Amino acid sequence: MATVFEKPKSLTDAPFHYCPGCPHGIIHRLVAEAIDELGIEGKTIGVAPVGCAVMAYDYFSCDMIEAPHGRAPAVATGIKRSRPENIVFTYQGDGDLASIGMAETVHSAARNENITVIFVNNAIYGMTGGQMAPTSLPGQVTQTSPYGRDVNHCGWPIRVSEMLATLEGPEYITRVAVNNVKNVKNAKKAIKKAFQNQIEGKGFSLVEVVSACPTNWGMTPKQALEWIESDMLPYYPLGVFKDRTEKGGCAQ
């Protein structure tokens, strides 16, 4: 018998500290599979964020650096400019990338830095206990919006991919999800393409992954994946929002 599925080599043996059913583990695996398949483990440098994935450096077997909150694209810019032969990726959540790190994200995209950004959007602050994030949906109940997000008071959630796609700079902007097997496979293709773009020197690639937070959403893992489909995807539609070299490409 041949092995058709096993843990990728770019992940260490350390058990994930994430809550049961947290899709961070799936997304870590997709990144590691892309690194394995492209054969770039030895020259990849990852930048870990602040958020639930703060300890991502324990899980990837490539070199990793921990960035201050939101500054992962700025740190990645520095690494890539000083070591252009290395492959540099950041792995960030929505509180990190879309809130405190919005300026770094927008400007690294505008400069078309040759880096890969994995943006995990689960519409809530996970690590700090479930506060409202810039991506929390209208009416969503969180620790800091117990009556649901009031858009008149807190504003509307930010669609990061659509916003960045309006810039001239970035090479590749796409949104994928991990709520079912089909979407996970499409997410894998998008992440691999984002790394491939960097290898070919094309520039800034961002993959937004619509994810879940069963613990802070107050749901079972199964309910959380269903909530992605029923509530998140109507507001955050999947698709390729910018791809300078090809029409369409991956996902969908």
Place this chain on the structure above:
Amino acid sequence: MSKVTFNTDMCKGCGLCVDACPKGCLAIAEDKLNPKGYSPAFMKEPDKCIGCAFCATMCPDCIITVER
């Protein structure tokens, strides 16, 4: 014939593999606990397994190995 192996000690019993299986082969061992204190998933009906690896695709903890 296919074979699905679980690294049971690292399972968190989230049940996403059970939901992903198109043949309903998997289940959570409610009467068992692993060292982490979770009831782990296990292969209940190996004869039905087609080796599609959907369970491993959805497993957030990378504990499933599929051979076919």
